[in-house]
Amino acid sequence: MSYVAPQYESKAFNCPHCSVLAQFHWAQAHHDISFHGIVAAKQVTEVFVAYCQHCQGKTIWLREKTEGRLVYPNLCIAPLPHAELPSVLAADYQEARAIVALSPRGAAALLRLIVQKLCKLLGEKGENINSDIANLVQKGLPQRVQQALDIVRVTGNNAVHPGSLDLKDDPEVARRLFALVNLIVENRIAEPKQIDELYQALPESSLAAIKRRDG
Secondary structure (H helix, E strand, C coil): CCCCCCCCCCCEEECCCCCCEEEEEEEEECCCCEECCEECCCCCCEEEEEEECCCCCEEEEEEECCEEEEEECCCCCCCCCCCCCCHHHHHHHHHHHHHCCCCHHHHHHHHHHHHHHHHHHCCCCCCCHHHHHHHHHHCCCCHHHHHHHHHHHHHHHHHCCCCCCCCCCCHHHHHHHHHHHHHHHHHHHHHHHHHHHHHHCCCHHHHHHHHHHHC
8 A cells, every 4th residue: 555656766666576665776877778678769868777675676767858767677567456456356457557557548447447346346336436436425435535436437537538548647647546446445345354353353252242232
């Protein structure tokens, strides 16, 4: 839940190789660097390599004007799925992680589909996210998760029209949607499960006393 996405010149982020939140050492590379088929283009002014201090994995960044872009590895720059994410949604989530660097719009579309399926697993129809949100709120959905679902719904309704994808679905929007999916899973699945496990672990005498109290 504390995932830190790789960012240009950042001293610490989750490594795309080992997924550990680690310190990174940055060094400027030669302009003609060639690594795993990646060659610095002529319009690129500088090439940098950042080394993970945990696994020693390398990330290659191209700086164009004042902005840096991660070009290697072409791996996930998104958080891992929540441990309690239903297995039927795991493949969609991992596919979104796999393509987010190359197609943030495709990843965002998959993540909205995951939210729709997640609502259905939580007892809703899964046909209209707006209606599902309203029903979940009536069942006690906290405001912060309601707002998370609304962000997904509004972004989707404003972004996607028949036969088109929103050009504004950039990597930052996709990363936000990854975080929202995990937030929903944490609140609606993981937390109730943890509370139930703690409750069931109480001594029989205590459980009996609670039942008498609630009579």
